[in-house]
Amino acid sequence: MSDSAFLSLEKLTLAYGDTVAVKDLDLSIQKGELVAFLGPSGCGKTTTMRSIAGLLKPKSGRIRLEGADITHVSANKRSVGLVFQSYALFPHLTVFENVAFGLRLKGISGAELEVRVVSGLNSVGLTKFANRKPAELSGGQQQRVALARSMVMEPKVLLLDEPLSNLDARLRLEMRTELQRVQRDTGVTMIFVTHDQGEALSLADRIVVMLNGAIEQIGTPEDIYNSPASAFVADFVGFENIFPIENGRLRAGNGPIELAGPLPHDAAGLAWRPRMLTLGSGPFQGTVRGASFSGSAREYLLDTPFGTLKAEVDAALPAHCAGAALAFDLPIEKAAKLKRFN
Amino acid sequence: MNPRLFSATVLFLVAAFLIGPFIIIVAASLSAGETLAFPPQGFSLKWVAKVFEVESFRESFAMSMLLAVGGTAAALTLGIPASYALSRYHLPFGEAVRTVVALPIIVPGIIVGLALLRYLVVPFNFNITLALFLAHTALVLPYSVRVVSASLNNLRSDIEEAAVLLGSSRAGAFFRVVMPNIRSGILAAFILGFVTSFNQVPVSLFLSGPGVRTLPIDMLSYMEITYDPSVAALSALLAFMSIGIVFLAERFLGFSRYV
Incomplete structure (x- = not known):
């Protein structure tokens, strides 16, 4: 592994019970990169993402973030954000309180909380929906709330599970632009999981193609598109x-x-x-x-x-x-x- | 016979069968006569007033309230974590646990009461109030597990992971994002449990002792001695209480979604 790696996975093996989902995976990601995990369902891409988030304990191997071994750091202390495919907004809280949730847990309150939540909502264009409940928003708006909720925490790594798959064609383009802008503005390292090659090609700096729990090819969108390494x-x-x-x-x-x-x-x-x-x-x-x-x-x-x-x-x-x-x-x-x- | 007329008749008969006793009780309680009778003789509120003067009614009402509130609270304390575990984890004996928890509904109350009396109270000289409390907790548990499970199953589990990734502990996630979203289910389970416990007769019948009696049992024994309309008046009051509770529950919680 190179020293400049921001996030690195070393010989990572992940399993659900006795079923091995990912085997001996090595990968290093640079700071500020936008990486796509691309592959068919069951290839291990979501599993790998969950282990980076800390939601799944690796069977063996290590995960390093900024040089520190975070393999056994629990999910709530990792500074890793995750935008769920279903958005996973808290249905009983308003948009404002959804975004404020993590900040409140950090002990932020009063004027500072207000400022950070409002600026988070502002960056996704949802300030005027602050007092609505998630159920009163469209899918695209809910996803932007989920994005703001993760981003106000200023995570070191932002993970996105199929960020474009639940959106219609027009919203897809909008969200893609949004994600690229967030990445450009904040410089956050982003990893997203997708089964759609078009999504990966158009959004990522680098694509990790996965198959059967292993990396099939890593490359820029041009590499993957023009010079596929394998028949798959x-x-x-x-x-x-x-x-x-x-x-x-x-x-x-x-x-x-x-x-x-x-x-x-x-x-x-x-x-x-x-x-x-x-x-x-x-x-x-x-x-x-x-x-x-x-x-x-x-x-x-x-x-x-x-x-x-x-x-x-x-x-x-x-x-x-x-x-x-x-x-x-x-x-x-x-x-x-x-x-x-x- | 015309089918519309036929179905209207059946509907009327069923309604009369269900609501009739209630009307008879209410009417009998307003009687001015000295014995329980229908049709009532005259009109007076004296039997309704007498209900509040009978000391044993006050004591047994307090006991019934204690069992209904305490037993239901205990059943929820056990039932909420049990429902959570059953709905979130794939447990090796999950189905068996579900069945065992449901047993008090299936086993006749009279057997539960007799068993507790014969094998707990008599041999160990077990405190009868405590035995009643345990029995009521067990009887309410199936309802609390069922109703709370139903609301947990309607709730996505990934919101807990989302809360954890935002810095919450696992337990914190349960209290911050699970509990608030199943609150109306818990309230519905509480009401259902309360009514079940309050109206319980067969188990309580066996587990009665000196000074320890639930209200329905007290009413039975009162009637064996005194055949006046005050029992009818008390029944009517209890029926109105139940109707009120269920009405409020339906109004504010959409109770029928859970039961």
């Missing part, structure tokens, strides 16, 4: 045509694929996004099984000797009907080179 990550970020390399040859379900040119010798597989296929020319022949028009693009399902492939071209190009025969190519230079095939 490739599939997760939208590469739909993925083939392993076995014995130096690219392999489809029913036999080898002979590409023009040498294969990269350090790759375990190649993956193409639908956009990366060349349609209309090339050494291979396919038949259009289905076509769809999405406004900006035309998508095709092609029956080919290598199985069904997915291709996408600009909508300005002329359409092909189902049943049409098409030449196509899988250009090696465009393919993502997978280090692992799983």
Whole structure:
């Protein structure tokens, strides 16, 4: 672990009873970073987040924050905030009292309390709702109360569980902007959990892709999007045509694929996004099984000797009907080179 | 017969069956006669006034109140933590505990009373008031667990974690965010327990001793000796008390949501 790590997880193993959810996880996060834990449900991302919050005791391994070992520090003394997916606002308290809750426990009262709560509410634009109960607010407003409630505590790390998944498309954009602004203004280290690659790509500085309780790949959104390390990550970020390399040859379900040119010798597989296929020319022949028009693009399902492939071209190009025969190519230079095939 | 007329008749008969005795009691208590009779002979409030003069009624009323308030409070003291544990944790014998707690509803009161008398009071010379108190606590416990559990199940458990992450201890989270949100459930359980305990007869019948008697038992023994309308007057007063309590509970708590 590097010395500059603000938050580090070292050989962290987490379990529910005998079921191991996360095994030997190593991760270090810098101060002020906005990190996404991305993965399908059951991959261990939420479990890892809960252990950082102190809500789950690790079976083994360590968690360090600013160099101090906080593995056994209880959740109420960690300076780690968590915005729950369900927001978890206290239904019997007003918005003001929800935000004041943690400050009161710190012994803050009177004018200082008032100032801090109001400025917290102000930063999420909810000052005029201070006297409402949570049930009288919309989902988006409740989430902003939850955000303010955590942020007034000035946590060292703010954790967010699926922060955008309960919001509709317009609110999502608003909340995304909000979170980025809070992060920019306060410099708080943020970690959020999501199963949505779009959310992770658009919000995070760095993405930790998880699968089966282990880290599959860590990288910037560009790294993850353009250079997935494994077939799983490739599939997760939208590469739909993925083939392993076995014995130096690219392999489809029913036999080898002979590409023009040498294969990269350090790759375990190649993956193409639908956009990366060349349609209309090339050494291979396919038949259009289905076509769809999405406004900006035309998508095709092609029956080919290598199985069904997915291709996408600009909508300005002329359409092909189902049943049409098409030449196509899988250009090696465009393919993502997978280090692992799983 | 026309089905509407038929159902109206059935409805009327059921209502008459349920409310009839109450009307008869109220009417009989207002009688000017010397014996309990219906229809009442004349009109007077003297039997209502007499209720407050009978000393044993005052004493047994105090005993019944003590049992109803104290027993219900004790049952809630046990029942709230039990409900919390049953609803928040996956306990190995959770279902068994739930069943055992519900037993006093299922086992006939007369058996509970006899058992306590025969195996607790008689062999150990156990204090009868204490035995009554324990019996009433046990009888009310199932209701308090059921009603409090219902309100706990309607409450998200992640608000406790949220409170902890904001600096509260686990116990603090219970008192700061769980209790305030189940308060109306607890009040509903208290009222239900109070009424159950106050109206309890079979168990209290066995656990009576010199100077230790609950009001319903005292009324029974009073009637064996004195057959005057004052028992009817007392019954009517108690019925109005119960109606008042349930009405207020429904008005302010939406009681019917819990029971």
